[in-house]
Amino acid sequence: MTAEEVIRLLGLEPLEPEGGFFTETWRARAALPAGVVPGIAATRALAAAIYYLLTPATFSALHRLRADEVWHFYLGDPVELLLLEAGAPGRVLALGPDLAAGQRPQALVPAGAWQGAHLAPGGAWALLGTTTAPGFDPADFELGRRDELFARWPAQRALIEALTRG
DSSP states (O other): OOHHHHHHHHTOEEOTTTOSEEEEEEEOSOEEOTTSSTTOOSOEESOEEEEEEEOTTOOEEEEEESSEEEEEEEEESOEEEEEEOTTSOOEEEEESSOGGGTOBSEEEEOTTOEEEEEEOTTOOOEEEEEEEESOOOGGGEEEOOHHHHHHHOGGGHHHHHHTOOO
């Protein structure tokens, strides 16, 4: 199977400004009232889920959300997920099917952490999913600025450069 076939079969669309391809697959009918979740002043769905696809020409640009997000690996090649949390040096999580090599089928990104992902070297495509709780809302999305991230995580400079657009 090719990335183009997966995109067509699942009805994926470009995800801007983050990058990659996606479609929302579920949004909870239940909602959290405004102010229940710290930092979120509006009503939000309890949770939401998407399919998400990466190719060698795409990446998930460094961003942060006001919601917890769980990444799920489904098919294809391994993915490297950079996680930058306040007070920590930054770490790369490997998403994929090879548990013995340290890859995992899920990864948690806590609310407020910077995150960005791309295919591991040599990969052709990866089908992933994410689940956010509370459910994703564009008002809760912040795209990372390269210069600010360099200043806070200088040891991650190469990955920050690879996962930002300027």
